Amino acid sequence: MDNFLSIITVCKNEPFIESTCISVCEQSCQNFEWIIVDGASDDDTLAKAEPYKNRANVFISEPDNGIYEAMNKGIKHAKGDYCLFLNGGDLLYNKDTVARVIPYLKEKRADVFYGDSYRLFEEKDKCFIKTYPDTLDKSFFLTNTLGHQSSFIRRELFEKYGGYREDFKIVSDKEKWLCFMENHVVFRHLPFVCSQFRMNGISQIKSESLKREKKAMLLQYYPEDVVLSVLNASAQSYNPVSLNLQMLVKNSRDSRR
Numbered sequence: 001m002d003n004f005l006s007i008i009t010v011c012k013n014e015p016f017i018e019s020t021c022i023s024v025c026e027q028s029c030q031n032f033e034w035i036i037v038d039g040a041s042d043d044d045t046l047a048k049a050e051p052y053k054n055r056a057n058v059f060i061s062e063p064d065n066g067i068y069e070a071m072n073k074g075i076k077h078a079k080g081d082y083c084l085f086l087n088g089g090d091l092l093y094n095k096d097t098v099a100r101v102i103p104y105l106k107e108k109r110a111d112v113f114y115g116d117s118y119r120l121f122e123e124k125d126k127c128f129i130k131t132y133p134d135t136l137d138k139s140f141f142l143t144n145t146l147g148h149q150s151s152f153i154r155r156e157l158f159e160k161y162g163g164y165r166e167d168f169k170i171v172s173d174k175e176k177w178l179c180f181m182e183n184h185v186v187f188r189h190l191p192f193v194c195s196q197f198r199m200n201g202i203s204q205i206k207s208e209s210l211k212r213e214k215k216a217m218l219l220q221y222y223p224e225d226v227v228l229s230v231l232n233a234s235a236q237s238y239n240p241v242s243l244n245l246q247m248l249v250k251n252s253r254d255s256r257r
Helices: 017-025 045-055 067-079 098-105 154-160 172-182 208-218 224-235 243-253
Strands: 004-010 031-040 060-061 082-084 112-120 128-130 153-154 189-196
Touching: 004 017, 004 098, 017 045, 031 045, 031 067, 060 067, 067 082, 098 112, 098 153, 098 189, 128 154, 153 154, 154 172, 172 208, 208 224
Parallel strands: 004 031, 004 082, 031 060, 112 189
Antiparallel strands: 082 153, 112 128, 112 153
16 A cells, blocks of 8 residues: 555544545545544444444544644544545545545655645535635635645644644644744645535634634734734624735735835
């Protein structure tokens, strides 16, 4: 097996773990390693995953301190050139997704390849395809993020810039994108859908803890006036994308010179 790709699946008490396992095991191209990191589930998650255990190259089930510690465990066991975090409940878009992505990974013309994603809701009429721009800049991450379910990340980046911050419980994946962006990592858009993403994750919950964490994280990468403008726009229920974010960031920098 060529070491182009490591698929890392993190889960704990995940009702849809079997669909994730089926999605991985039914790929037409099996030229990847699969790492499962379970956080000591105490429901039927392990029983549902048991039939697919033989396909996993690494299977861990032990207590952890949250999703980002589990993702970091997966990274430490990974041997592939690129890592994909297809966590419990997530699905590859179809049976040929890996086969379609591998040629891009072989060329290694980017540090992060990011594809589009299909957003799954319980109400089928709400489902839609989330498309991403062909080019990214720092202003994109003020109000958006990339789905790790459709992002193939060069493993060496974690060796160079560290794993996911475990002091953040909800927004560490977005923080890592910003870390990569600040260090001029090369992003390349894959112009097709790579995953199906259930819109029921912890980062989808609109809680006070999420708001506090998001603000603290953004302040590490953007001027305070820019962060407050974006957060206020969101709190007032109008689309912060309507703000000229690129100009807002630029003007803030200019005023500090």
